Amino acid sequence: MSKGTFYITTPIYYPSDKLHIGHTYCTVATDAMARYKRMQGFDVMFLTGTDEHGQKIEEKAAAKGVTPKQFVDDIIEGKGGILDLWKLMNISNDRFIRTTDAYHELSVQRIFKKLYEQDDIYKGSYKGLYCTPCESFWTESQLKDGKCPDCGREVKYAEEEAYFFRLSKYTQKILDLYEKQPDFLEPVSRVNEMVNNFLKPGLDDLCVSRTTFTWGVPVDFDPGHVVYVWIDALSNYLTALGYLNEEYHDVEKYWPADVHFVGKEIVRFHAIIWPALLMALGMPLPKKVYGHGWLLLDGGKMSKSVGNVVDPVILAGRYGVDALRYFLLREFPFGSDGNFSNELLITRINTDLANDLGNLVSRTVAMALKYFGGTLPTDQIGDSGDDELSTMANNLRSQYAAQMEKYAFQNALTEIFRVTSRANKYIDEMAPWVLAKDDSQMPRLACVMYNLLETIRICAVLLKPFMPETSEKIFSQIGAGGETTTWESAAAFGALPKDVTVKKGDVIFPRIDMAKELEILAEQMK
């Protein structure tokens, strides 16, 4: 039975370059959350997609001698493109929206017109310092030494006819929102940033159309204007459900969104502009916006233009998709920035996945095979004399859930690995190889094996959102399947039948030779 709906989104990505591991980070986090909620029995809608309009794409396409649509099609659907990357990373999105989809464009035009007709959008002129070669307006504070921050050339005062959204009207309403719904925006540090940097000084009206490029949704009642970025991009969260279009009919079912995951630099758009637009449209607001941190490389944000990007395809190819997914969510607290390095990745795989989890599974399965031929004897289950491990495993699901509900993926995984470490210690303390030498100790030995298998089972269920394929491999080795792999079954110790049969399998995470790998990676990532 469904526990209700859960609507979660990633930002829609710019298909201007190949995506890097920073983009993968947010999508993997969203995927883990979506899988977690599905496992709990929620009817989940997980949306991701691409944000395809704008001057940058138009220029890149022109430089390549193709149309903008051909350009984005290639980056999205071409070999090694965005869709391939999400497939590789095992992303379980329910829907994929492209802002060039006809139904989305139609909705955007309808939204724009509605806002115009009710006077939330008005025609004015965009005034500022203009860089002619870059076709960009800049404010005084954005200039570098008085010149264009992009190309370094002179700027001059200019005016351009444009439409504006009356964002200034919403300053107090957004402040009230943060007051009334203190968990609307998390982590809390982002709220302070919004209030101090943008709301307290007062919001300016927002330019929402341009006439200097054509690759965008046309304003249907004023040819020459195209809808500028944010109305087009943000509304994807609604149009993908069928808002003001006939493609889908899910607005009532899934809106308001339960959470929008977004990177910290676009929090402003999601926590100020988006709620203001929704207020203007008379729509309920999302329950939460979560602004996650960045993956940094050598202290700086990864970016294709800087040239410091890490390719997730290479890493997933060498260490497996699950190891990469695990690393991303285990290593860095979701709300803060984190410094990526190949050393960190390999260390994490070796310590947690190969030594801790992998060893636990292979030792346990090997001992169950050696001492009982693979099937535990029901008539001989005794007491191991230690209930600390089973108590920990029993409590694990609720501790894990408490962290997952806060989007604290790192802590949720730490909870699981505290239990796997304890289980490894339990093996050393119980010394099954000693028990096995004494016939009278067989009931105790059987109990030790059962406790280990049960502990592994519960851990593997809770790891499913993070490492779906690994959990399946573990289930098959420890003789779990069907009902013993469900969320419900992880609530309490003892779901595996007492006469469970294990099966030898491959090592789930082979140990990596750090020095050798670092050399190979350096070579491949050149």
Ligand code: MSP
């Ligand atoms: N198209 C806009 C989003 C519109 S949402 C209505 C956009 N696209 S983007 O491709 O530039 O970025 C998409 C997401 O990837 C953003 O949330 C951004 O923060 C995230 N990341 C890009 N580089 C990143 C890192 N290095 N680390 C973590 N996340 C990063 O913005």
